[in-house]
Amino acid sequence: MVPTEINGQAAIPYKGVGKHRPEGRKFAPRIATCIDYPDDGDKRVPTLKDALIKSGLKDGMVISTHHHFRNGDLIANQIFDIAHELGVKNLIWVPSASFECHVPLIKYLEDGTIHHIEGSMNGSLGKFTSHGKMKGVGILRSHGGRYQAIQDGEVQIDIAVIAAPTADPFGNATGDRGPAACGLLGFALADSQYADKVIVVSDTIVPFPCVPWQIQGNYVDYVVEVDKVGIPEKIVSGTTEVTKSPDRLLLAEMTAQFCDEVGIIRDGFSFQAGAGGTALSIGIYFSEMLRARGMKARFARGGSNKYLVKMLEEGLTDFILDGQTFDLEGVRSMRENWNHLNTSPFTSYNYHGKGNFASMIDVVILGATEVDVSFNANVVSHSDGLLLHGIGGWQNCLASKCVILPIPLFRDRIPVILDEVTTICGPGELIDVIVTERGIAVNPKRKDLLKKLNGSKLPIKTIEELKAEAEKICGKPAKPKFTDKIVAAVKWVDGTVIDVVRQIAE
Amino acid sequence: MAKKIQIATAGNNDAKVRSDCFVSVEITTSGGLQIDLKSKVKVLFGESILKLTNDIFKFYGIKNAKIAIDDRGALPFTLSARMESAIKQLIDNDLEFLPEMINENNYKSSKESFRFSRLYLPGNTPSMMINAGIHNPNGIILDLEDSVAPAKKAEAQLLVRNALRQVDFYKAERMVRINQIPKGLDDLKYIVPHNVHLLLVPKCESGDQIKLLDKEIEKIKKQHKVKTPIYYMPIIESALGVEKAFEIAAASENVVSLAIGLEDLTADLGVKRTADANESFYARTRLVNACKAVGIQPIDSVFSDVGDMDALAKNVKISKSLGFEGMGCIHPRQIKVIHDNYAPETDEIEKAKKIVNAFIEATEKGLGVVSLGTKMIDPPVVKRAQKIIDLSISLGLISKDWRTENAE
Numbered sequence: 001m002v003p004t005e006i007n008g009q010a011a012i013p014y015k016g017v018g019k020h021r022p023e024g025r026k027f028a029p030r031i032a033t034c035i036d037y038p039d040d041g042d043k044r045v046p047t048l049k050d051a052l053i054k055s056g057l058k059d060g061m062v063i064s065t066h067h068h069f070r071n072g073d074l075i076a077n078q079i080f081d082i083a084h085e086l087g088v089k090n091l092i093w094v095p096s097a098s099f100e101c102h103v104p105l106i107k108y109l110e111d112g113t114i115h116h117i118e119g120s121m122n123g124s125l126g127k128f129t130s131h132g133k134m135k136g137v138g139i140l141r142s143h144g145g146r147y148q149a150i151q152d153g154e155v156q157i158d159i160a161v162i163a164a165p166t167a168d169p170f171g172n173a174t175g176d177r178g179p180a181a182c183g184l185l186g187f188a189l190a191d192s193q194y195a196d197k198v199i200v201v202s203d204t205i206v207p208f209p210c211v212p213w214q215i216q217g218n219y220v221d222y223v224v225e226v227d228k229v230g231i232p233e234k235i236v237s238g239t240t241e242v243t244k245s246p247d248r249l250l251l252a253e254m255t256a257q258f259c260d261e262v263g264i265i266r267d268g269f270s271f272q273a274g275a276g277g278t279a280l281s282i283g284i285y286f287s288e289m290l291r292a293r294g295m296k297a298r299f300a301r302g303g304s305n306k307y308l309v310k311m312l313e314e315g316l317t318d319f320i321l322d323g324q325t326f327d328l329e330g331v332r333s334m335r336e337n338w339n340h341l342n343t344s345p346f347t348s349y350n351y352h353g354k355g356n357f358a359s360m361i362d363v364v365i366l367g368a369t370e371v372d373v374s375f376n377a378n379v380v381s382h383s384d385g386l387l388l389h390g391i392g393g394w395q396n397c398l399a400s401k402c403v404i405l406p407i408p409l410f411r412d413r414i415p416v417i418l419d420e421v422t423t424i425c426g427p428g429e430l431i432d433v434i435v436t437e438r439g440i441a442v443n444p445k446r447k448d449l450l451k452k453l454n455g456s457k458l459p460i461k462t463i464e465e466l467k468a469e470a471e472k473i474c475g476k477p478a479k480p481k482f483t484d485k486i487v488a489a490v491k492w493v494d495g496t497v498i499d500v501v502r503q504i505a506e
Numbered sequence: 507m508a509k510k511i512q513i514a515t516a517g518n519n520d521a522k523v524r525s526d527c528f529v530s531v532e533i534t535t536s537g538g539l540q541i542d543l544k545s546k547v548k549v550l551f552g553e554s555i556l557k558l559t560n561d562i563f564k565f566y567g568i569k570n571a572k573i574a575i576d577d578r579g580a581l582p583f584t585l586s587a588r589m590e591s592a593i594k595q596l597i598d599n600d601l602e603f604l605p606e607m608i609n610e611n612n613y614k615s616s617k618e619s620f621r622f623s624r625l626y627l628p629g630n631t632p633s634m635m636i637n638a639g640i641h642n643p644n645g646i647i648l649d650l651e652d653s654v655a656p657a658k659k660a661e662a663q664l665l666v667r668n669a670l671r672q673v674d675f676y677k678a679e680r681m682v683r684i685n686q687i688p689k690g691l692d693d694l695k696y697i698v699p700h701n702v703h704l705l706l707v708p709k710c711e712s713g714d715q716i717k718l719l720d721k722e723i724e725k726i727k728k729q730h731k732v733k734t735p736i737y738y739m740p741i742i743e744s745a746l747g748v749e750k751a752f753e754i755a756a757a758s759e760n761v762v763s764l765a766i767g768l769e770d771l772t773a774d775l776g777v778k779r780t781a782d783a784n785e786s787f788y789a790r791t792r793l794v795n796a797c798k799a800v801g802i803q804p805i806d807s808v809f810s811d812v813g814d815m816d817a818l819a820k821n822v823k824i825s826k827s828l829g830f831e832g833m834g835c836i837h838p839r840q841i842k843v844i845h846d847n848y849a850p851e852t853d854e855i856e857k858a859k860k861i862v863n864a865f866i867e868a869t870e871k872g873l874g875v876v877s878l879g880t881k882m883i884d885p886p887v888v889k890r891a892q893k894i895i896d897l898s899i900s901l902g903l904i905s906k907d908w909r910t911e912n913a914e
Contacts, residue, residue: 246838247637384549412525412579413547437640472608473581473636473674477550 002497006489007116007136009154014498017427022352022494027153029194041170041208043223048075048201049082051222052159055197057083060090060115061158064195066188067097068163068175068324072234075163075201075226077101080108090115092136094155096146096187097390098122101234109134118155119146120390121488126380129487130387132503138387138488140380140501143187143323144349144356144396145491150190152352154495160195162188162220163229167202168210171220175325176212176335176342178204180230183304183325183334185214186344192219203229214342236327242284242307243277247437251406252278254458255365255435256285262452264363264402265289272301272358272397273365275326278406282365283307290316301348301361302393304330304340312340321357323348323393349396351493356399364400368407370421373463375428375443377405378421380490380501383414385422385480387488387501395493398430402449409436415470415477417463422480424499425490439466481505514595516661517588518630519576525633527580531592532572539563539570545577558582562589565603583672584632584665591661602667607700610674614734615703617762619679620644620900621739621803621832622848623841626683628653630662635669639676641838644845647681650693651708659685663696670700679703681739687715691722698723699730703737704762709770710740711747713757720758735760739805743767744774748789751796763803765834766793769810781817783824794829808834815843822847849901850894858898859908861891866909 002013012020037043045051063083065076076095083091089112093105097120106128108114116136121129129138141149149155164185165178175185180203192198192215200215201224210217243249255278259265265286273279283300284307290296297317300308304322306329311317313333320340325331333340348357358364368377369389379394381387397403407416417434432449434441439461442449453460461469482502492498512532519528527545534540541559545552559573577585583605590603624645627634630653638646648666650659666682682697683706684690690707697705707719716738723736738761740754747754748771755764768786772779779785790806797804806825809818818840825833826848833844850858860878865888868876876883898904905911 246641249839250640384547413551413581414579437637475551475554475582477547478553480549 002489002500003486006139006486006497011489012496014492014496017429020494020496022152026151027156027194029196041217043171043217043220044169044205045222045224048078048161048199048224048226049085051199051224052079052082053086054222055159055199057086057088057159059088060092061088062092062094062156064094064157064160064191065096066162066185066191067095067099068182068185068187069180069230069235070182071099071101072180072231073099073101073163074228074230075161077104079161080105080113084108084111084113089113090135093117093119094146094157095119096143097392098125100124120392121387122390123388126387126389130381130385130501130504131506132483132485132487134487137486138501139491140391140488141491142349142391142395142493143345143393144351144358145391145493145495146187147190147345147350148352148493148495149491150194151350152495157191157195159197159199160188160191161199161201162191162215164200164202164215165229166204166206166210167200167215167223168206168208168217169223170208171198171200171215171217171223172208172210172213173200173202173215173217173220174210174212175214176331178202180204180228180232180235181328181331182230182235183331184322184342186323186342188215189344189346192216197221199224201226201229203227236325236331241277242280245277247408248278249281250437251408251435252281252285254437254440255282255404255406256289258404258433258435258440258458259286259363259402260289261456261458262402262449265295267295268298269362270297270299270301270360271363271365272361272400274367275303275305276367279365279367280305280307282406283311287311287314287316301343301357304333306330309333309340312337321348345393345396349393349493351396352495356396358393358396359399359401361397361400363402363404364397365404365406366394366397368405368416370416370418371405371407371431371434371463372418372421372428373467375431375434375463376421376424377426377428377431378423379425381423383418383422383477383480385482385504391425391490395426398426402433403431404433404435405431406435409438409466409470410474413474415467415474417467417470418477419467423490423501427498434463434466436466438469441466511595514592516591516595517580517584519578523578523633525579525581525584525636526631527575527577527585527588529576529588529592530574531589531596533568533596534570534572536570539568540572542572542574543577544575545579547577547579554582555585558585559589562586562593562603566593566597566599566601568593568597580632581636581672583668587664587668588661591664594660605668605672607671608674611671611680611701613677615679615737617735617737621679621763621805623832623835623844624679624681624805625835625838625841626653626808629666629682630654630658632665632669635673638838639674639678641841642676643678643835643838643841644832645679645681645704646675647683647706647834649683650690651683651685663693667696667700670697670702681706683708683741687718691718694722694726698726698736699732701734705736705738706765707738707740708767709743709747710754711744712750713753716740716754716757716761720760737762739763739765741765741767742789742793743770745771745789747771748792751793752799755796755800755802761800761802763805763832764793764797765805766790766807768807790828790830798829803831804829806830806833808836809840810836812837812840815839818843819847845901849903850898854894855898855904858891858894859904861888862895863909865891
């Protein structure tokens with residue numbers, strides 16, 4: 001069902017969990033020599049344009065950026081403004097994620113400056129893609145999948161532009177300080193290691209050495225100083241708050257209680273919860289349980305925020321393994337606390353490595369736009385067929401020992417549990433529990449969990465029962481109509497293609 | 507069919523509105539039904555919304571009309587209530603387009619049901635109704651009174667009616683707050699036939715109002731062959747009401763509790779409502795006394811600071827100590843706090859167990875006097891202890907076999 005060739009490149013269809021075995025050696029960038037770099041270590045060039053020209057920007061190149069500045073990114077758009085000005089065409093943009101601030105790039109997708117996006121197509125970019133307007137086929141990858149693809153050479157980056165809150169003239173860079181502080185720069189690690197040319201852009205250039213050197217200058221070709229690298233209030237919004245919605249709080253409470261009943265909450269356990277309001281509340285319920293019992297977690301993984309920092313400082317967890325920092329408290333803690341560690345998609349998620357952290361976590365709490373009766377889940381498109389989100393670390397987190405999706409049974413009138421998801425992003429065999437406000441469904445494969453729930457007061461139901469309950473309230477939804485044209489491919493963590501997104505029929 | 511107005515509208519479509527719709531209808535003389543549907547769920551439910559629209563207009567015999575629907579994910583019970591409401595502004599027709607009564611809604615209530623918590627739901631806001639039951643309040647109140655704007659009263663009646671038939675409140679007691687009597691009597695025909703369990707009667711000031719209600723309800727019950735009782739919870743919200751509390755409590759066997767509404771009461775008294783509530787101490791104790799005299803439940807006013815759960819817990823403890831047996835909620839998060847704090851405390855239960863045990867043992871031994879240690883226990887003390895035990899059993903705090911389980 002999925003194509004074996006995408007954008008002129010061979011593609012391997014998904015084979016199942018743990019079935020695809022890669023061969024060969026990792027990709028390697030060209031060997032560099034000190035002959036070409038200044039002995040005084042000063043790699044500064046006056047402007048981003050100069051750096052891009054010196055890097056040999058030309059038609060068809062692969063350009064990468066990271067998303068640690070989230071919706072406050074000021075650099076990605078400038079790269080393509082310059083490319084457009086220079087008349088360069090058919091670029092492939094490889095961001096680690098896209099945001100609404102990247103909407104201005106739609107004009108470059110329309111005029112051919114950008115051929116297609118490999119990474120994520122969120123919001124307006126997703127709609128643009130869904131309507132079949134992008135020249136090439138978009139590629140959706142998880143954070144770990146992006147590292148894997150770059151490491152394996154599926155994506156060969158010509159120029160990586162790494163926006164950094166603080167850097168030195170040699171190219172050492174850090175995210176934990178500076179006006180645009182964003183915590184860490186882990187998403188740019190692969191770019192620095194494997195791109196042909198690497199440009200570091202910052203508004204805060206300190207004399208050598210910039211420490212900690214989250215990005216090592218030895219990978220860097222050029223350093224550019226700009227007035228402003230990002231919009232701080234949009235980088236760390238500070239608005240990530242626990243939910244006040246009674247329905248979501250109920251979901252969080254049920255999830256925490258579930259974890260307790262099946263024995264997940266114990267001294268030395270580990271967990272990962274996202275930055276959404278429900279996930280944050282679950283962390284707070286975990287904290288209450290740990291505090292009351294005098295226990296603590298060994299580590300909490302994921303995006304850090306003030307709630308996780310509070311747990312660390314209160315001694316309710318030994319470590320935070322941070323993948324991206326969501327608020328200023330997280331940034332402060334990373335700077336000050338040795339037990340607040342910065343991680344990368346290499347350490348946490350890369351499937352083509354000698355293990356990764358994700359599979360060691362006791363419980364992970366994730367979201368989904370849709371789930372089906374086989375527990376397959378979708379995170380990239382909505383039930384109306386529109387592509388609207390990226391995968392993030394979601395697929396990688398499915399490796400955890402227990403994967404729980406707390407989701408409302410229906411959103412407005414849209415049921416969340418279907419016969420078949422619109423787009424498969426994660427196979428059902430890896431998804432253990434669906435928590436809804438009207439009942440909890442445990443994957444029948446998890447007999448161990450079901451056994452522990454004997455006599456539970458929680459509303460344990462089958463996934464079919466939950467689906468029927470939603471349809472009774474909402475009605476049975478019609479299916480969206482698509483054309484045959486493939487507009488995006490969804491990669492699995494091992495680089496195979498697990499599903500595709502088709503163009504919406506107008 | 508006399509035309510009343512040209513274009514009728516119903517529903518809500520403000521920017522933040524969810525699970526609702528705004529319908530505008532103009533009856534025309536030709537061109538059939540021209541339906542302009544805007545919906546955020548059009549891909550998934552567009553066909554089903556169009557079918558429902560056609561069914562309703564056919565039901566009312568309207569062949570030609572311009573219909574605009576701005577849908578924000580409304581469920582069918584809302585869509586049909588809004589359309590019926592618009593249609594009824596345009597034509598005189600008493601027919602009701604009734605959605606199916608779902609099986610889940612056919613449960614009964616009883617006079618003695620716990621009424622620790624009852625969750626207020628604005629009667630014209632469907633989004634708040636849909637998930638109300640999942641928070642497990644003892645009762646839900648679909649409110650037709652103060653939370654509904656005067657211009658929206660008629661459409662709220664239809665929405666509440668449809669909600670009573672279609673929304674599963676998961677075994678919560680099904681309550682409706684009608685408007686003040688006599689205006690509230692107009693609400694009854696939309697409620698009484700649809701398995702309402704209890705009516706809240708606002709700003710009640712006399713037993714005669716209750717008798718009027720009894721009479722009107724009997725009429726409608728007969729007409730619709732309703733057999734189950736419909737209970738009342740009159741709300742005392744004025745100085746006069748307080749003075750008449752006993753009269754109101756005793757006015758009908760259907761009165762199962764009295765509630766106090768402190769916002770209006772303090773306004774009537776011309777005093778400021780304070781956190782300590784000393785200004786309403788007399789009113790509250792008077793109400794409790796009237797209820798106990800008749801053998802019904804006294805219910806306390808709502809606590810309006812929804813963010814402060816500690817203050818709520820303190821408030822409930824005081825309320826319980828005065829004899830109240832429940833409180834209104836305006837936010838689902840208040841429910842658990844209210845339940846936990848009205849429920850008997852552990853030491854209370856332990857003491858009651860000892861007393862009841864002593865009583866049973868004394869009876870078994872044929873002793874006339876019950877004593878615990880060196881203390882004599884009077885019959886009323888035993889009665890109160892038995893009440894606490896019964897309550898604890900029904901709340902699941904102790905097993906109904908607590909005596910045998912404790913025997914080892």
